[in-house]
Amino acid sequence: MFEAIFDRFKRLGDQKKQILDEDIIALVDDRKIHSNDRLSFVSYEISGSSDEVRHATVMVKFDGSIKSSEAKSRGSLDAIFKAINLLVDKDATLEQYDVHALTGGIDAQAEAKIMLRYGDKILSGSGLDADTISASIMAYLSAMNRVLEYKE
Helix, strand or coil, rough: CCCCCCHHHHHHHCCCCCCHCCCCCCCCHHHHHHCCCCCCEEEEEEEECCCCCEEEEEEEEECCEEEEEEEECCCHHHHHHHHHHCCCCCCCCCEEEEEECCCCCCCCCCCEEEEEEEEEECCCCCECCHHHHHHCCCCHHHHHHHHHHHHH
């Protein structure tokens, strides 16, 4: 677990000019929350411009195997979330999405929170990254992990 936190710390150091105490606390807390998840974020790619349909490709680790999926939509995050749904569960729908800066400054870490409806249940997840889209994907995957837990 320490190595995973340290890797995220180094990546954050490459993205931000100054790392605050709050950043380190958030890294450790976020890692504790997601340490047993079946789904984890690997990478994403988005193509398209502001007046076009976006094409998203998402790679995740699902039960130890790298899986990839693609989807299109008018919005970048919608395309990403649709691609994840193709890999995991088509019945979960987005109920709420919130994102805010954890610390001040233009290079602040983003914390995203997602609520998904699965049947009559609302399941939530959170994600943290210096890249807002990555934080949003992590939050969506975190909520999807709760969906997978609930299904079992």
